[in-house]
Amino acid sequence: MKNENNAKDDSIMRKFSFRMDFVTKNVSFDEKSGKFTGMLEPDPRRYEWTEIDGKRYLYDKFDNRYFPEHIYFDFLKQCAGKAGYFQPPKIDNSTAYIKSRLPFITNMLMGLTGLPTFKDKSEEFLQSLSTDKLEFVILSLD
Numbered sequence: 001m002k003n004e005n006n007a008k009d010d011s012i013m014r015k016f017s018f019r020m021d022f023v024t025k026n027v028s029f030d031e032k033s034g035k036f037t038g039m040l041e042p043d044p045r046r047y048e049w050t051e052i053d054g055k056r057y058l059y060d061k062f063d064n065r066y067f068p069e070h071i072y073f074d075f076l077k078q079c080a081g082k083a084g085y086f087q088p089p090k091i092d093n094s095t096a097y098i099k100s101r102l103p104f105i106t107n108m109l110m111g112l113t114g115l116p117t118f119k120d121k122s123e124e125f126l127q128s129l130s131t132d133k134l135e136f137v138i139l140s141l142d
Contacts, residue, residue, distance in 0.1 A: 020067075020075070021046050040076070
């Protein structure tokens, strides 16, 4: 049942975008099928549960933002049963990669080269959806 306060919280939460970081707790793993069952929990390095005026909130310590408890649980319900995909890192050896980049970084810091330009590949796609009334989550688990 949705009460008036929940409706107000929903309208406030929809006025801005936000991120949520999770840690995965291993529930089970079937070696034969390779199926992993995990449980998502708010990353304790970033979040803590708190109570304000008798209502529970998930407090984001980095963004100084409070998420009403029902928003968090509504999100979890939407994720239930959805497939997760494994995307391994593109850099196998970060130490070797950093060493290979040192000359470029040194030149940039000394002002010998300009700053590199980066393009967020998802930005163009997300902007194309700005007029649509779609709601979705991009979830990245480290």
